[in-house]
Structures are given as C-alpha cells and as structure tokens.
Amino acid sequence: MILKIGVIGTGAIGQDHTRRINRVLAGARVTALNDVNRANAETCQRDHAPEARIFDDAHALIKDADVDAILVCSWGQTHEDYVLAAIAAGKPCFCEKPLATTAEGAKRIVEAEQAAGRRLVQVGFMRRYDPGYVALKKAVAGVTGAPLMVHAAHRNPRVGENYLTPMAIHDTLIHEIDVLRWLLDDDYVSARVFFPRKSPRAHENLRDPQVVVLETAGGVVIDVEVFVNCHYGYDIQCEIVGEDGIARLPEPMGIQTRSGAVLGQPILMDWKDRFIDSYDYELADFLKAAAQGTAAGPTAWDGYVAAVTADACVAAQDAAGEAVAIDLPARPALYA
Numbered sequence: 001m002i003l004k005i006g007v008i009g010t011g012a013i014g015q016d017h018t019r020r021i022n023r024v025l026a027g028a029r030v031t032a033l034n035d036v037n038r039a040n041a042e043t044c045q046r047d048h049a050p051e052a053r054i055f056d057d058a059h060a061l062i063k064d065a066d067v068d069a070i071l072v073c074s075w076g077q078t079h080e081d082y083v084l085a086a087i088a089a090g091k092p093c094f095c096e097k098p099l100a101t102t103a104e105g106a107k108r109i110v111e112a113e114q115a116a117g118r119r120l121v122q123v124g125f126m127r128r129y130d131p132g133y134v135a136l137k138k139a140v141a142g143v144t145g146a147p148l149m150v151h152a153a154h155r156n157p158r159v160g161e162n163y164l165t166p167m168a169i170h171d172t173l174i175h176e177i178d179v180l181r182w183l184l185d186d187d188y189v190s191a192r193v194f195f196p197r198k199s200p201r202a203h204e205n206l207r208d209p210q211v212v213v214l215e216t217a218g219g220v221v222i223d224v225e226v227f228v229n230c231h232y233g234y235d236i237q238c239e240i241v242g243e244d245g246i247a248r249l250p251e252p253m254g255i256q257t258r259s260g261a262v263l264g265q266p267i268l269m270d271w272k273d274r275f276i277d278s279y280d281y282e283l284a285d286f287l288k289a290a291a292q293g294t295a296a297g298p299t300a301w302d303g304y305v306a307a308v309t310a311d312a313c314v315a316a317q318d319a320a321g322e323a324v325a326i327d328l329p330a331r332p333a334l335y336a
C-alpha cells in the first residue's frame, strides 16, 4: 500500500520533505499540497510532486478521503490548528517544530490525542535521529559517567528581519530544549537568560547573541549559546561533562585540506545540509508508523514539555538574569 500524504506549508522545509518522500523514501507519495501562498504550492508541485492536487483550504486537505496522513510545515503559530484538525480526522500527523508556540496550545494537542486514545502526532525534533547525537547518548551511558554540565552552541549564519528575540527560543533553542532532555533523560526545573553585548549584525528588534542557562531536576547545569548572526556558518556544538569524562558531538563530515600552510575543513552554511540524514530517518519512522494508523518518534508530550520550557525561557529573557521556574504536570499514561 502506498500511503497518501498531504503537506500543509510548502516553503523551505515543506518542499524539502516533499522531495524526500517522493524521491528518497519508499512507501508513500505526496498527493496533496496547501499553502496560503499558492505560488509556493505550485513551485513544490512543479519541482517535487507533479501528480499532487493543490488545495486552497488546508482543512479540506486534512478531511479529504484520499489523504491518509498529514505533514504540517507552515509557520509555527499555525501548527496547533492543523494538528488538532488532523487528530479530529483520526489521521497521523507529522508536525514540524514547534508543536505549538504556547504551552496552552501544546496542552490542547496532548489532551486531544489522549481523548483519541492513540498516538497520532510526531513532532519534528529530528536531532534525536542524528547519528552524532545518537553516538553522544551512547557515550553518556557508557563513557562520561553521570553528567554534571553541558556546554552547547546553536549558531546560524544570519536571520531575516521577521526573526524577533523570542524566536531565538521558539524557533532555534527549541532543538536543544528537546535533544538535551532526551540525551540526559532528565527534565528542566529552571531557566535563565543572559545577553552579552549585541552583535552589530543583529537587526534593531533582535537581541543577539544570548546565553540560556537551564538546570535539570538531576542538578545538571546546561549553558546554550544562541547566536543567529554569527556569519561564518551553521554550527551546532554540544559537549557533555560527566563525573568520569567528556563527550563531544562530532563535526559533520568534510574534506580536510592541507594547502598554503593551512590545515582546513569546511563549515556548513545551511541547516538543510547539517541534519540531512536525520530528516530522512525521522520521516521514514513517521511513514512506517502512519501506515499502521499511528505515530512514532518524539511525542506531543515532548512537544508540550518543550513549549513549557520555551515559555519559561522567553519569560527569562525579560527577567534580568533571574531564574524562572519550570513546572511540569505528571506525564500521562499514553506517553509512558
């Protein structure tokens, strides 16, 4: 059986996932597309899914009898509405991060999925599928001993004028919020944010860089530098300091050169290249589960925990370095 996929939001990642489903992965075809900007859906159809129908209404796409599962790849603030509609239609739904831009929104999704009685939602936290992070998790279990500290950095070369200070949390840090909690198997209890001198490359409405300090229930202290105008590359760093040793995320593969008295290695510039394998693996996992009428991988609960943590980090941006507490309810049985 070939699973029929509807994609909502056909910008950068919507087009990349459509290419992936139609040209890289087996078992599914993108048969329906929607975007508030119809020209983007037409570009996606032309380049990656010539047989797909374009829907002017995303809700009609979700309900269409010829669509088996949904990919939500539109802007973050639109995710909740579409994910709730997919759950109401009983269709498996892969939602790009963030699951919702507020904790209340993510909670409504968790409640709807619980009421449906089975997993239908996978959140696009693809770093859990990255071979580097998987190896790091093994090193935490077998080499470093119990973790004490984590030093991490999330650097983008540049961002557009529409990227505002809270987006450094909802759009960017959200990856570390999820993957570090998964790496440590621990939850957060507080967040602080510190702002160094502002980079002259950051536009007027963006405070960049920033340093987020998270503390976990197990007493691990994590610092994450978020710097989205670093200019030189797309650079993701992570180092775990444990009782017995240290483990670092490997650098992405690149040709090492020796020339002109320089030992060199290129640095990637685009997020699409940095996690290209993980995007393939996460979607393969989704398609496999969706063919069984369910979902796998990062859960709506993971999306909710990330949203609660992100809300605390955004509050901490205005708290002059003071700690903001992170309180989580008990994990529901569906996500045990």
Ligand SMILES: NC(=O)c1ccc[n+]([C@@H]2O[C@H](COP(=O)([O-])OP(=O)(O)OC[C@H]3O[C@@H](n4cnc5c(N)ncnc54)[C@H](O)[C@@H]3O)[C@@H](O)[C@H]2O)c1
Pocket (backbone or CB within 6 Å): 008, 009, 010, 011, 012, 013, 014, 034, 035, 036, 037, 040, 058, 073, 074, 075, 076, 078, 096, 097, 098, 124, 125, 126, 171, 271
């Ligand atoms: N996992 C990752 O590494 C990763 C990478 C990039 C983007 N993302 C996430 O994917 C989402 C999209 O990001 P992007 O970079 O592709 O952005 P983008 O701006 O390139 O594309 C978003 C598309 O959604 C469309 N859109 C906006 N509102 C809509 C609505 N209500 N209904 C239908 N379509 C709508 C826009 O017209 C646009 O074509 C964001 O949530 C982003 O955080 C995740």
Ligand SMILES: O[C@H]1[C@H](O)[C@@H](O)[C@H](O)[C@@H](O)[C@H]1O
Pocket (backbone or CB within 6 Å): 156, 171, 172, 175, 228, 271
């Ligand atoms: O949507 C993108 C994407 O999630 C990237 O992985 C992240 O590095 C960017 O900061 C974010 O804007």
